């Protein structure tokens with residue numbers, strides 16, 4: 001099996017937040033940042049796998065503070081974990097305000113990307129060479145993220161389809177909803 005260094009596919013991408021990215025409140029649309037993240041995850045995953053890649057799942061996207069027009073958004077990405085045909089790309093988003101030099105960490109998240117061939121079949125990706133403690137820690141975190149995301153899918157599939165209307169009503173009793 002072929003192995004590749006994490007540094008071979010590490011990616012840093014910076015983009016200026018222009019006025020057309022803003023929502024009615026004057027802040028940058030969350031969807032713009034999501035789209036950038038997807039693009040950077042693709043760059044990183046395709047650099048590692050040398051294949052066309054598709055987004056399979058997204059974990060941990062949350063916005064700690066708004067991104068503003070005029071900010072420079074920097075996304076640092078690396079392949080943290082590899083399975084057989086998928087890679088977990090970890091990304092850290094920072095906002096830099098040129099006027100005062102303040103840098104804010106706005107979010108970190110994980111995209112699972114799958115490698116596909118020209119016919120759309122999944123293909124095996126190279127293994128990862130872990131060269132330091134950080135890369136080893138991220139690999140273990142990636143393995144854990146994959147495990148909890150699999151468990152979450154199984155819970156959603158089994159629990160919520162077998163639940164009766166009565167159980168659902170009881171579950172919602174203390175919630176802010178009216179059931180007709």
Ligand SMILES: CC(C)(COP(=O)(O)OP(=O)(O)OC[C@H]1O[C@@H](n2cnc3c(N)ncnc32)[C@H](O)[C@@H]1OP(=O)(O)O)[C@@H](O)C(=O)NCCC(=O)NCCS
Pocket residue numbers: 054055056057082083084085086087112114122149153
């Ligand atoms: C996700 C997808 C690749 C799974 O295909 P499948 O044949 O059902 O795959 P398998 O169950 O054999 O799993 C293949 C790999 O995907 C992973 N996988 C499957 N579903 C997953 C999910 N929901 N979340 C994370 N990983 C997932 C498996 O763990 C496995 O990883 P590994 O090879 O690294 O061990 C397939 O459903 C797909 O191509 N989806 C569309 C993706 C796409 O087009 N994205 C862009 C949307 S615009």
